[in-house]
Amino acid sequence: MSNAAAPKGRQLIQGIDASGAFPVEYRFAHAKSGNRRLVVVFANFAAPQDYGWSNGVLDQVRANILWIRDRFDGMNSYYLCKDMDFSLERSVAGLIFKVMRALEITADDVTVWGGSKGGSAALFFGLRYGFRNIVSLVPQFAVGTYVRTVHPQVARFMLGEGVPPENVRAVDAILPDLVRSGTHRSANVYLLSSPQDQQYTSQVEPYLGLFAGYDNFNFIYSESPFITDHTQVTRRNVPALLGLLNLLADGIAPRLGHVRNGYEEPDRDRSGIDAMLAADAVVKDASVFPPPVVTGPAPGGQVPVTGSVFTGLAPGAARVSLWENGRFLANVPVGADGSWVWEPAQWSPGRHLVRLYAADGAGFQSPRTQIEFTAAAAGAAAPSPPVFPSGPALPAAPVVGTPASYQEVPAAGTPFSGFAAGAARVRFREAGIDLGACPVAPDGGWAWHPGRPWLPGPHLVEVVAADHHGVEGPPTGVAFTAVDTSASLGYHVPPGR
Known part of the structure; x- marks a missing residue:
């Protein structure tokens, strides 16, 4: 909603x-x-x-x-x-x-x-x-x-x-x-x-x-x-x-x-x-309308300040809408095969966090996805990639659609949803304590409910994808604030959404 x-x-x-x-x-x-x-x-x-x-x-x-x-x-x-x-x-x-x-x-x-x-x-x-x-x-x-x-x-x-x-x-x-x-x-x-x-x-x-x-x-x-x-x-x-x-x-x-x-x-x-x-909610549950997936650039990657290309998948959507800090960036049409491509004109050098959602022809929206990256001028050194143990390829860090980072959510318990391509399960931890897990659907979508209320105040949950052998990849951190209010009927959506 x-x-x-x-x-x-x-x-x-x-x-x-x-x-x-x-x-x-x-x-x-x-x-x-x-x-x-x-x-x-x-x-x-x-x-x-x-x-x-x-x-x-x-x-x-x-x-x-x-x-x-x-x-x-x-x-x-x-x-x-x-x-x-x-x-x-x-x-x-x-x-x-x-x-x-x-x-x-x-x-x-x-x-x-x-x-x-x-x-x-x-x-x-x-x-x-x-x-x-x-x-x-x-x-x-x-x-x-x-x-x-x-x-x-x-x-x-x-x-x-x-x-x-x-x-x-x-x-x-x-x-x-x-x-x-x-x-x-x-x-x-x-x-x-x-x-x-x-x-x-x-x-x-x-x-x-x-x-x-x-x-x-x-x-x-x-x-x-x-x-x-x-x-x-x-x-x-x-x-x-x-x-x-x-x-x-x-x-x-x-x-x-x-x-x-x-x-x-x-x-x-x-x-x-x-x-x-x-x-009738405009924003549908991830199980009904999954959030869009960004296939490029990689999370935490580097793009040129000019000439960058963003690609992704949004099956069943008519368009993908992109925003940064509450500012509208673009509406991108989605092809019949669910793919989309966006070529922004220019980025300012530095870190960027772009949020996006899919919308169908009637105007219904998916949960949000976010992609963080660095824009750099030609010749600038790329940031060092994170180092993980050698061995078989690790599952990629999962994409978390909801809740978005730094969002206020009801303390009564809020669901998580997102995308984890190639993974079998997604696990959730806070301060080293295991909170639970959920299976990943064949299309990569997943959804999890904690089954209990959150303590009011700030939280940082690590979301980790695991393969069929239980091997885990790098975590995705989601910071949010739980608000104790019985009047809340859903999520607070930032202005411009």
Whole structure:
């Protein structure tokens, strides 16, 4: 499971739901104090990585939060369609209902939220699928006309090559027709707009009358000389909007006469949602998706500062992604035979530690592999190789994919995995004490669980490969820190991963 911490500290869990026609990427954060409700967040065009409101601003919201990424085949979609194929919309809805089932909640416990493009999506999904609370900030109603005029690449992606006028009209009608039909008049709708929004006259004002007859329609008309454009409308209202989200999370919808306050069960069993998140985890277990193997250069070897070539194997992967100190280096395609080749432009002289992982076509990732080497100018002396006893060839030092060196891991016990070509077994030792061993699969992959918790604090484990005769090769050292926290659901992934 891939985990990250938002800037203000709320843990984000990343996943991909691949059960529908389109893989849907998402982030999830558990509720505070066991709150049972769910906020679904849709992204605007300017959202970093196409995740809206995912910069820590929602940290104080008490509900569970599901951020859905609007990035399908490399393009935005309003969460609706590609080439008028609305199975994309159904894939997004499928993820929401999957999370609801895992949380054991109903549509009455869901708030859909978004601004601009995300505001249109919040209105659409909220009304179409019957979610109780809808918070739509500066939306567009005539979506087809808007993308044709303002975002032509998105228009071609959604409406088809050439952007046929009949498709523009069809998508323009989706949201107004849905509101006009009154299929979910009991929804609590909160719509924010402003006359200072340049889209107000064409994209909001003509459609407000369609909400006549809705039980609880609230129009937040924000007018201020300090609002200068579309994005400023939302920014000027953030404190009040976050307060609204927490009221909805507590079961309080303004203008309702009967409410349930709180809705919290701190000791509630979370195994359903945890199992769903584990199954959808972006980073797969080594037994499912083995980490990539570096076949050259050798660990601890030397490469020229220019003209170096890296080779390896990543069966079943579409690409290999390489990083150093949290900095992205390259995405390298993987051939049909599982091989990959990378030729970096230049290295700075000295030691380097590069981490890499494999990814498949849907975006799922393998555990991490790392390779340490020295870059030297032509003519520089190579470092002396380690000296081992003479005799039969020793097994090579094993590659450890997880945990990565200097990583924080749960003290409750963390699995090790990696690759040991030609070995029969891999053994584990700490401070001279034998911790255990595991067999090596025919493809060289291995995985081991200590079967006990680690003492909180730093650890240095030696991982050693042995052949069928028990002859051991040089060790690979893995330094990590065990953290005693019951809240951890997986590994901390450094920024940029």
